[in-house]
Structures are given as C-alpha cells and as structure tokens.
Amino acid sequence: MKSKKFPGVFIHPTAEVSEKAAVLEGTYIWNQAQVRESAKVGKNCILAKDVYVAQTVVIGNNVKTQNGVSIYMGVTIEDDVFLGPHMTFTNDLFPRSFINDYKLYPTLVKRGASIGANATVICGVTIGEYAMIGAGSVVTKDVPAHALMAGNPARLIGFICKCARKLAEVNREIAENGEPAAGAVKMRCAPCGLEVDIDPGTYQKMIRTG
Numbered sequence: 001m002k003s004k005k006f007p008g009v010f011i012h013p014t015a016e017v018s019e020k021a022a023v024l025e026g027t028y029i030w031n032q033a034q035v036r037e038s039a040k041v042g043k044n045c046i047l048a049k050d051v052y053v054a055q056t057v058v059i060g061n062n063v064k065t066q067n068g069v070s071i072y073m074g075v076t077i078e079d080d081v082f083l084g085p086h087m088t089f090t091n092d093l094f095p096r097s098f099i100n101d102y103k104l105y106p107t108l109v110k111r112g113a114s115i116g117a118n119a120t121v122i123c124g125v126t127i128g129e130y131a132m133i134g135a136g137s138v139v140t141k142d143v144p145a146h147a148l149m150a151g152n153p154a155r156l157i158g159f160i161c162k163c164a165r166k167l168a169e170v171n172r173e174i175a176e177n178g179e180p181a182a183g184a185v186k187m188r189c190a191p192c193g194l195e196v197d198i199d200p201g202t203y204q205k206m207i208r209t210g
C-alpha cells in the first residue's frame with residue numbers, strides 16, 4: 001500500500017515504519033519489516049520480508065536487502081549495496097546483557113558491495129567498494145575495494161569486478177626483492193572487459209594467504 005507519510009513508498013500492511021524515520025520514493029518495504037525512528041532509507045531500495053533497520057541506520061539509494069537481514073545501530077550502507085538473506089551486522093565488541101553503557105563500533109559498507117547469505121559482519125570494519133563477501137563468511141577486519149572474501153574468519157581469495165565476475169591478472173611488475181613493484185597490479189574482467197588497478201600490497205596479501 002502507498003503511504004501518505006512517505007510519498008512514493010510502498011509499505012506492506014504488516015510492516016512497521018516509524019513516522020520519525022526518513023524513507024525516500026521508489027522504496028518497497030515488505031512483510032513484517034521494521035524501520036525504527038531516525039533511520040534513513042534512500043530511493044529505490046528493497047527491504048524484504050522480516051528486515052530490521054535500527055535507529056540512526058543510514059541506507060543509501062538502490063540498496064537491495066533480502067529476507068531476514070538485521071541492520072543495527074552504527075551501520076551505514078552506501079548506494080547500490082546487496083545484502084543477502086539472513087546476513088547480520090553487529091555493533092558491540094564486548095556484549096553483555098547486563099551492561100547498558102556499551103560502546104557502539106560503527107560499520108561502513110561502501111558503494112556496490114555485496115554480502116552473501118548468512119554472513120556476519122563484526123562491527124568496526126569498512127567493506128570496500130564492489131567487494132563481495134561469500135555466503136556464511138564472518139568479516140572481522142576491513143575489506144579492500146573489489147576484494148572477494150570467504151571463510152571464518154573471512155580471508156581474501158581473489159578480486160571481483162563491478163559485474164560480480166572474478167577479475168584476472170593482466171600484469172604485475174616484480175621488484176628485485178620479489179615483492180610487487182610500486183605500481184598497481186592491473187586486473188581485467190573477461191566478460192565485461194573492465195580493468196581495475198589493485199594495490200600491490202593488497203595483491204601480495206592475497207598471495208600470502210591463498
């Protein structure tokens with residue numbers, strides 16, 4: 001149903017959206033989703049069944065949030081992000097039910113990143129642009145742009161294109177000590193042809209952990 005409070009927004013009758021939230025046009029909020037006060041949801045987003053958006057959460061434009069996702073206070077989601085079914089964020093590194101003055105550790109998911117089903121993001125990290133987090137992974141550290149991460153804890157296993165295909169190495173200059181040279185490592189996507197420059201230190205990290 002269309003909402004008078006939020007023009008151009010579809011809100012399912014079973015959803016609960018605070019009048020103190022901000023939701024922009026073109027967004028769909030489905031069955032039993034909840035958007036709390038002071039949350040901000042951008043244009044053309046999808047909040048699927050059973051999604052929870054806590055107070056002060058910021059969600060950009062064109063964000064697709066699948067069933068059962070929990071987005072807690074302290075999380076900021078940039079444009080074009082995909083959040084897979086039942087993934088979750090955290091916001092407290094030292095949780096106790098009897099401690100009320102806990103500290104929030106902010107988390108940032110940058111433009112175009114994708115987080116797979118049932119993944120968990122430990123708070124205080126930044127997930128880089130167009131990174132991809134594999135299903136069931138547990139993210140405990142910052143994730144570089146275009147990184148492909150998997151496992152518990154998640155580790156860097158490759159690099160990913162904007163189109164979500166894996167990037168292949170084109171060239172990599174080697175210095176005398178065997179480390180990558182100062183210039184970026186160039187990678188290319190075979191299906192779409194996009195070329196991406198990867199920081200050599202980040203590339204070397206993948207080689208060491210691969």
